[in-house]
Amino acid sequence: KNEVEQSPQNLTAQEGEFITINCSYSVGISALHWLQQHPGGGIVSLFMLSSGKKKHGRLIATINIQEKHSSLHITASHPRDSAVYICAVRSPGDDKIIFGKGTRLHILP
């Protein structure tokens, strides 16, 4: 069974700072997902990746398959980025997706 660990659990930063959230998993994967959940809100998919790097606006997701590690970066952070960021993985041949506990991000104005 794949174990997914995220760090940090909580992160508070000033507006404009560069943010990094980390995700490590224990066994090989076919895909890794980064998701965003706003307080009291639904869950939105940010990225799905299996190798390399993806960029969307101020968000960048990278993955290192050999090290079983992914990072989510936010450049020029803004208070509206305050949310819980969740990492999830699917292993090859497994229909299930395993979720990390999330990283709660708070950006101060």
Next chain:
Amino acid sequence: NAGVTQTPKFRILKIGQSMTLQCTQDMNHNYMYWYRQDPGMGLKLIYYSVGAGITDKGEVPNGYNVSRSTTEDFPLRLELAAPSQTSVYFCASSLGEGPRNSPLHFGNGTRLTVT
């Protein structure tokens, strides 16, 4: 497209009552999932389905049942509700796995309280 639609948004149940959480998607996705989210915890998989007529248990299936008679619908049934089932429930869908791996689409969640 509406995406993934969950109903109801909120519900309060008395211990021992039953209810069905509805989930429907209009993206012709094969895979559908039910998760529960407890405070401070990650999403836990209750049941999932890889296509119409096929369902399987996840990590925490006790106290729940599902059916998948059509590609679009994946209702979650709670029988004899217990306080431990107080949680936020999310339905999600995706196209598939492997070459058909695709982003996850979530419903807006159902906040259930059992008292």
